Amino acid sequence: MFEREHIEGTGLTADQLLPRVYGSPDLRQIDGVGGATSTTSKAVILEPSADADLDVVYTFAQVGIEEFTVDWGSNCGNCSATAGLYALERGWVQLADDVTYVRTFNTNSGQKVVQRVPTPGGALPAEPSAVIPGTVYPGHEVGLGFVDPGGKTTGKLLPTGSGIDVLTVDGVDYPVSIVDAGAPSVILSPETAGLAGLPHAEWAGAAITEKLSVLDKIRRAGAVAMGMTPTPEAAERAVPKLGIAGPAEDEDADIEVLMLSMGKPHPAMPITGSVAMTMAVLTEGTVPHQAVKPGRTTGKLRFRTPAGIIVTFADDFGGELIVGADRTARTLADATLYIPDAPLEYAA
Amino acid sequence: MFEREHIEGTGLTADQLLPRVYGSPDLRQIDGVGGATSTTSKAVILEPSADADLDVVYTFAQVGIEEFTVDWGSNCGNCSATAGLYALERGWVQLADDVTYVRTFNTNSGQKVVQRVPTPGGALPAEPSAVIPGTVYPGHEVGLGFVDPGGKTTGKLLPTGSGIDVLTVDGVDYPVSIVDAGAPSVILSPETAGLAGLPHAEWAGAAITEKLSVLDKIRRAGAVAMGMTPTPEAAERAVPKLGIAGPAEDEDADIEVLMLSMGKPHPAMPITGSVAMTMAVLTEGTVPHQAVKPGRTTGKLRFRTPAGIIVTFADDFGGELIVGADRTARTLADATLYIPDAPLEYAA
Structure with missing residues (x-):
């Protein structure tokens, strides 16, 4: 800092x-x-x-x-x-x-x-004293709320105006939700992703590996559908993101998810992706909204990720919607740094 | 610090x-x-x-x-x-x-x-403003002089009492120098190491790879010869060290060297190994002493390593011999660290 x-x-x-x-x-x-x-x-x-x-x-x-x-x-x-x-x-x-x-x-x-x-x-x-999955030492709890995050890239939370769009890839139709919040994202059900019947613990395993190629094509088709790129080939690798969302297997979670990041399963959820997922849960007609139980669409939401449960929130803050997740932070050290001269070849 | x-x-x-x-x-x-x-x-x-x-x-x-x-x-x-x-x-x-x-x-x-x-x-x-090979930013020059380094492990600079010992491995005789200074070391000529006729630039390449197995056997035989272990199999991996030393190819160096570290070619020279090499150069009858030109056995010595020239010194300091090499150091930062509680499973 x-x-x-x-x-x-x-x-x-x-x-x-x-x-x-x-x-x-x-x-x-x-x-x-x-x-x-x-x-x-x-x-x-x-x-x-x-x-x-x-x-x-x-x-x-x-x-x-x-x-x-x-x-x-x-x-x-x-x-x-x-x-x-x-x-x-x-x-x-x-x-x-x-x-x-x-x-x-x-x-x-x-x-x-x-x-x-x-x-x-x-x-x-x-x-x-706050601890989140993947950390060794406790920190201060920090709720990170993205203010009014819908449409920051495309201008609309649902860029196509619809909760479900059907994307056609290699002659096959895939129903998805296209959501722009935190990061523009393409979200599909486990059935659409080819993971039907698999427990969540196996989503990020061998089953997903053979689907990565078609999932990336769906992601690129989504980029075109939301007007981000003229062709699938022109889509960036980092965005839109792609996520899978299905009904909770038990009472410990509200929804089961897996997100891909740069073409690979993410161990948890990027913060930006968690904002997209949360906004989708809050929006009727989307895949994540259909996956959660009725009554579970406001306040805190518990997402099961490969690394464990991640809790997100959607709150009112002075009349504005804030959506995000809790992290932890602590100060490791106060330091005075000594600045060396630039190496000769970088002196300009 | x-x-x-x-x-x-x-x-x-x-x-x-x-x-x-x-x-x-x-x-x-x-x-x-x-x-x-x-x-x-x-x-x-x-x-x-x-x-x-x-x-x-x-x-x-x-x-x-x-x-x-x-x-x-x-x-x-x-x-x-x-x-x-x-x-x-x-x-x-x-x-x-x-x-x-x-x-x-x-x-x-x-x-x-x-x-x-x-x-x-x-x-x-x-x-x-001092720079050594492998650093990006300059530091203060620090000459690191090991005081009276001979015999710290075995009691004698030449543990066998001889500048040359012949070690027999798999029925073949190998003349080596066994030196205890900085770290106990076994030093042989490029000819003995199977690198005869190769320029120094190729010592650390493919040629050495096929010799690593026999060189490790020679190193272990040296451990027995200097009384460090009862059998070759009982020798540690880190010590004794093994080095190769031959005559300089040009005027920029006094001696050409390659050291092995944990069974692999070292890019430069470990400081402890450079002390052993320098003490060997100073000691009549050893392989490194025979490799340097007459008159090059005191003061600063220039070793050609794969990473470049490393300069070592042997000086008198208040009546004691100090042997070592120059390094650089600088303070990166002054810092106050905040100490977290131990994680529960390590609290004891």
């Missing part, structure tokens, strides 16, 4: 500064604080907002590892969950008595994100 | 503390400052020495990644090169006018290491 005024104080741009302090270009980033994987070579640059409707403005940076580069093209859900806590710890936001909301704005995606942090008695707990 | 009194101030042992702040146990150490590879999950614990002959006492810790463990079994050469600079930056040692020597002691190996840091005008350069 870097405060924008600290970067400006160095006289360097973030494009110049971040690779130097992360130890790039180096396969191992051994001469810097980067972690030498795409997950651990990330930065957030943030500042208090002058706008009365916002508390914090933040920008996500993907710092190159073997290249002296910074990529500004997308937001990162997990990194987003640090901006609210940072603002609270720095005193940029007044703490409320039970729960404090921090209104943040991500510049990469143009998305407003309201962050809900428990502050019992008007203070952050001295020792954070 | 951790100061011992700071660790003691936490009320935790280093075995309890280090995995928590490094984010272990986790394949990616994403919830801590560890870098999730063996090279980037290391720590040094140090303190000023009360002994008049020493300035700093330091201990190397290999912090587990997927395990909640700390291994204290060995020293690390590259980490050693940070102890002298840390002491200078913290004011534990008075700066001398041109070069400052920091007398350090490593507790893992029982080895005294004198560290020579350039301090022109009685100060550390504001911007470090």
Whole structure:
């Protein structure tokens, strides 16, 4: 986490500064604080907002590892969950008595994100205690609420105007739901995906491997149907996303899901994909809405993913809809970094 | 780098503390400052020495990644090169006018290491400018001198009493030098290693691959010859080390070398292995001594390794012999770490 005024104080741009302090270009980033994987070579640059409707403005940076580069093209859900806590710890936001909301704005995606942090008695707990699947140490609970997320890419939550569209691939018809929220997504039932009769535990296994090729064709046909690309071939690899949603197998979940990410089963759910799934559950006539039991379409929703249950929420925040999921965050360290000169070949 | 009194101030042992702040146990150490590879999950614990002959006492810790463990079994050469600079930056040692020597002691190996840091005008350069092969950013030059390194494992620099021993493996005789300095090592000529006539650039290529099996047998026979193990099978994988040394091909080097590490060609030279090679060059009758030109056996020695030229030195320091190589080091950051509670299953 870097405060924008600290970067400006160095006289360097973030494009110049971040690779130097992360130890790039180096396969191992051994001469810097980067972690030498795409997950651990990330930065957030943030500042208090002058706008009365916002508390914090933040920008996500993907710092190159073997290249002296910074990529500004997308937001990162997990990194987003640090901006609210940072603002609270720095005193940029007044703490409320039970729960404090921090209104943040991500510049990469143009998305407003309201962050809900428990502050019992008007203070952050001295020792954070929230745990989510896949983490080793507890953190502060951070509810990450995407404000009014429908239609940010195409202009409409249901870009085709319909809860179900039939896409034809290689002469076969596939009924799907096309939803634009968080990320534009194509969602189908386990039957349509060719997983009929399989328990959820086997969705991400061998059965899906032989379906990946046709599922990608369906995904690309969805990109055309929602007007994102003129041809299936022109669709990007990362978006639209593709998800599978079916009825819950037991009382521990409200819905069973599997999402694909870059052509492979995702171990859990990307935050953006979880927003699309939640908005679809809330929208009559879609595949996820048909999959959940009646009465389970508001408030908290429990999605069973390969990694375990992920809970999402849809709430009212001052008259606006916020949709998202809970993450955890904690401050690992406060640090002063020493900036080396640029390597000669990157000095420009 | 951790100061011992700071660790003691936490009320935790280093075995309890280090995995928590490094984010272990986790394949990616994403919830801590560890870098999730063996090279980037290391720590040094140090303190000023009360002994008049020493300035700093330091201990190397290999912090587990997927395990909640700390291994204290060995020293690390590259980490050693940070102890002298840390002491200078913290004011534990008075700066001398041109070069400052920091007398350090490593507790893992029982080895005294004198560290020579350039301090022109009685100060550390504001911007470090030394570069060694394989680094991206410049650091402070640190000469790492192992004090009186001969015989630390077996009691004698030449454990067999001879500069050349003939080891018999599978009925074939191999003349080698057996040297105990830095690490116990078995050193042979390129001809003995089966690399006769090959240029140095090809030593680490396909030619060596088919020799690795017999070279490991020679290494194990050397372990028996120097009394480290009763049988070849009982020899450890890491020690003794095995090196190949031959005459320089041009004026840029004094000697051509290749060292094996854990059964594979090392890209450069481990610091401990470079101490063994240098002591062998200084000792009449050994393979490396025969390989260098007359008059090249004192002061700085230039070893050609696969990664480039590595310069070692053998100097007098207050009547004691110090042998070693130059490294670089710089402070990346000053940080305050926040310590999470132990995960439940590791709380004991």
